[in-house]
Amino acid sequence: MTKRQIPHHPSRATTKPQRHRSAHCLRILRALSAFIDDELPRQICQEIRQHLGACPRCEEFVASLRQTVSLCRHSPAPVLSPDDRALMREKILAAIRQ
Amino acid sequence: MVPPRSAPRTAKRTSTAHDLREAFDSLYRDHVDLMYRYASRLCGETEAAKDLVQETFLNAYRGFKQFRGEAQVSTWLYTIASRACLRMRRRQKGAPQRELSLEELVPTTDGEFHLQIPVDDLSPEEALQNKQLRQALNDAIDRLPPKYKMVLVLRDMEGLSAKEVGTVMGLNERAVKSRLHRARLFVRRELSRQGLAGSSPSQRADTDSE
Numbered sequence: 169m170t171k172r173q174i175p176h177h178p179s180r181a182t183t184k185p186q187r188h189r190s191a192h193c194l195r196i197l198r199a200l201s202a203f204i205d206d207e208l209p210r211q212i213c214q215e216i217r218q219h220l221g222a223c224p225r226c227e228e229f230v231a232s233l234r235q236t237v238s239l240c241r242h243s244p245a246p247v248l249s250p251d252d253r254a255l256m257r258e259k260i261l262a263a264i265r266q
Numbered sequence: 267m268v269p270p271r272s273a274p275r276t277a278k279r280t281s282t283a284h285d286l287r288e289a290f291d292s293l294y295r296d297h298v299d300l301m302y303r304y305a306s307r308l309c310g311e312t313e314a315a316k317d318l319v320q321e322t323f324l325n326a327y328r329g330f331k332q333f334r335g336e337a338q339v340s341t342w343l344y345t346i347a348s349r350a351c352l353r354m355r356r357r358q359k360g361a362p363q364r365e366l367s368l369e370e371l372v373p374t375t376d377g378e379f380h381l382q383i384p385v386d387d388l389s390p391e392e393a394l395q396n397k398q399l400r401q402a403l404n405d406a407i408d409r410l411p412p413k414y415k416m417v418l419v420l421r422d423m424e425g426l427s428a429k430e431v432g433t434v435m436g437l438n439e440r441a442v443k444s445r446l447h448r449a450r451l452f453v454r455r456e457l458s459r460q461g462l463a464g465s466s467p468s469q470r471a472d473t474d475s476e
């Protein structure tokens with residue numbers, strides 16, 4: 169598939185490495201959360217994947233963004249102790265009675 | 267804001283109060299852990315998190331009659347907690363409320379493209395056994411301006427959909443996604459900039475052992 173869907177940069181070849189922060193890289197970076205959340209139309213996803221294959225820095229960047237999100241998702245959940253749970257309930261009920 | 271309600275002055279008063287109390291007890295029992303988790307992700311595991319949980323359930327109790335059940339109970343509680351948190355924050359000091367621009371979040375130097383942390387060939391669970399990494403992650407999230415932090419916590423930590431986050435925060439989905447992207451880029455940048463003492467191979471072996 170040679171047709172590119174990201175507008176405004178029809179003349180930029182996605183198949184050869186580019187200097188980072190090129191306009192194309194910036195367009196890609198803007199869309200990366202939607203990309204990793206799988207919210208983009210298939211055509212655009214494919215185009216981004218093509219760019220990532222050709223642009224090591226964007227590739228590295230998306231990997232680091234994925235890792236960041238994955239760390240957030242798996243970050244351990246703080247747990248309330250049974251004592252605190254009971255104590256807080258008493259405090260709330262006392263405040264309700266006031 | 268939910269106005270405080272006085273109990274209805276009718277013959278049904280006693281049974282209404284009783285019903286309310288029962289409803290409160292089951293609401294508390296089923297959701298206190300969820301609300302504490304959310305509160306401590308917003309405020310850290312501190313007294314402030316407990317205060318926020320208490321404030322949330324107190325407001326929920328007062329607002330029971332407004333809850334018509336068309337939203338999920340948890341979404342309703344997240345909404346109450348989020349509002350209470352923003353109110354409480356105004357009285358405390360924390361990361362300042364400001365806008366994050368995409369420009370400032372895009373890396374400009376070579377070192378900033380990857381994370382300086384030992385996560386590459388580890389599962390996130392394994393990586394997070396590294397205390398320094400957990401600390402760096404929490405610090406990075408803590409430095410987020412509040413409205414970005416809330417979106418990130420709700421979406422990427424509490425696991426709400428973008429639509430649900432919009433309901434909780436009174437934003438459209440587009441605004442949620444835009445804030446989320448900036449929040450993630452911010453945390454990513456903080457993690458890539460800081461590096462960690464623990465990213466050396468010897469430290470790394472600690473988290474791998476066993």
Ligand SMILES: [Zn+2]
Pocket residue numbers: 186188189192193196219223225226227
């Ligand atoms: Zn690129």
